[in-house]
Amino acid sequence: MPPRTSVPPHRRPPLVVTSDGDLLDDLLRLAAAGGVEVEVAADPAAARTRWRPAPLVLVGNDQAQHCLRARLPRRSRLVLVGRAGEVESGWQVADLLGAEHVAVLPAAEPWLVDRFAECGVEGGATARVVAVLGGRGGAGASILAGGLAVTAARARLRTLLLDADPLGGGLDLVLGWEQLEGLRWPALTGADGRVDAPALVRALPSRGDLVVLSWDRGDLVAVPAEAMAATLGAARRGRDFVVVDLPRQLDDAAVTALQTADRVFVVVPAELRATAAAARVVAAAAPHCDDLSVIVRGPAPGRLRATEVARALGLPLAGALRPEPGLRRGLERGEAPAASGRGPLAELCQRLVTDLTGQPAAGAA
Numbered sequence: 421m422p423p424r425t426s427v428p429p430h431r432r433p434p435l436v437v438t439s440d441g442d443l444l445d446d447l448l449r450l451a452a453a454g455g456v457e458v459e460v461a462a463d464p465a466a467a468r469t470r471w472r473p474a475p476l477v478l479v480g481n482d483q484a485q486h487c488l489r490a491r492l493p494r495r496s497r498l499v500l501v502g503r504a505g506e507v508e509s510g511w512q513v514a515d516l517l518g519a520e521h522v523a524v525l526p527a528a529e530p531w532l533v534d535r536f537a538e539c540g541v542e543g544g545a546t547a548r549v550v551a552v553l554g555g556r557g558g559a560g561a562s563i564l565a566g567g568l569a570v571t572a573a574r575a576r577l578r579t580l581l582l583d584a585d586p587l588g589g590g591l592d593l594v595l596g597w598e599q600l601e602g603l604r605w606p607a608l609t610g611a612d613g614r615v616d617a618p619a620l621v622r623a624l625p626s627r628g629d630l631v632v633l634s635w636d637r638g639d640l641v642a643v644p645a646e647a648m649a650a651t652l653g654a655a656r657r658g659r660d661f662v663v664v665d666l667p668r669q670l671d672d673a674a675v676t677a678l679q680t681a682d683r684v685f686v687v688v689p690a691e692l693r694a695t696a697a698a699a700r701v702v703a704a705a706a707p708h709c710d711d712l713s714v715i716v717r718g719p720a721p722g723r724l725r726a727t728e729v730a731r732a733l734g735l736p737l738a739g740a741l742r743p744e745p746g747l748r749r750g751l752e753r754g755e756a757p758a759a760s761g762r763g764p765l766a767e768l769c770q771r772l773v774t775d776l777t778g779q780p781a782a783g784a785a
């Protein structure tokens with residue numbers, strides 16, 4: 421599977437799935453009022469390939485049951501839409517489909533115009549979303565996630581680093597940020613529906629262009645999938661670059677993040693057993709990803725090559741990391757990964773950020 425060439429998500433039109441001519445006329449009028457064109461699919465079969473990449477999907481009441489039966493994947497920014505008197509009975513279907521909202525026309529017209537307008541070039545869903553997961557424990561996934569976020573922020577991209585691993589120990593620690601004030605996950609887990617992007621960003625610990633959503637040191641809580649979807653939706657609208665650090669045991673929130681991500685990297689140490697463990701992680705993650713590739717981390721005690729690891733996993737190789745003992749020492753001192761802009765991790769992160777965003781990511785100053 422070749423890496424997908426980067427089509428900025430904001431260039432993609434919203435998708436409308438309906439074969440109800442009157443409803444379509446209404447939605448085309450509202451889209452025009454919001455300043456965007458839409459793609460139209462008459463049924464789930466026609467919608468399938470555009471379902472995930474679309475920044476917003478509106479399913480007409482007439483196609484809701486069909487979409488459910490077609491088992492289209494759950495996704496964020498999905499709205500069920502219909503006319504008053506018809507769509508109210510659709511709440512249960514909406515829930516099963518994973519729709520964030522039910523829009524009842526004509527009352528919801530202004531709200532829909534706003535949603536369409538958000539998909540326009542300016543102020544639309546612009547952020548690139550990357551997710552990282554480890555092929556085994558201690559693979560280096562969180563360090564790579566931190567390195568990508570630090571590198572993107574160094575390139576002046578407004579970046580969100582999102583910690584989705586309840587057992588990971590807190591990404592704020594990886595950055596040396598545990599003392600910074602701001603909201604952490606448990607306080608956000610009541611969130612559902614729309615999260616206001618500027619408010620979210622203001623509430624989180626931040627330095628320069630980087631904001632972090634991490635865990636506190638209190639009792640463990642899982643992130644509800646709705647909170648993940650809402651947070652990623654807000655981040656897509658309000659940030660340029662989003663990195664999600666995922667747990668290896670995929671929970672609902674992790675699956676939501678995988679489905680949202682433009683690219684997913686699995687980090688695998690260059691060892692036989694790590695490759696075997698990673699095969700299981702890949703089997704669980706792959707069905708939810710459009711674009712999954714491997715990053716192999718040295719040292720390779722048995723001289724296993726990065727290309728061999730990737731081939732064994734049946735995935736493209738996105739990069740290889742040479743051993744970097746200095747990085748470990750820096751982490752112990754509370755230095756954020758890739759912060760110096762030097763070394764194998766920083767160089768790999770610069771290449772990946774540039775590939776994803778087209779924005780040159782600078783090395784050491």
Ligand SMILES: Nc1ncnc2c1ncn2[C@@H]1O[C@H](COP(=O)(O)OP(=O)(O)O)[C@@H](O)[C@H]1O
Pocket residue numbers: 553554555556557558559560561562563564588687717741743744745747748751765
């Ligand atoms: N690129 C790297 N170079 C050197 N050491 C690393 C690197 N990435 C991770 N490590 C080491 O491995 C440990 C585990 O990394 P981490 O990213 O927390 O793993 P994961 O999130 O996959 O469980 C780190 O604390 C660090 O000591």
Ligand SMILES: [Mg+2]
Pocket residue numbers: 554561562563585588665
């Ligand atoms: Mg981790």
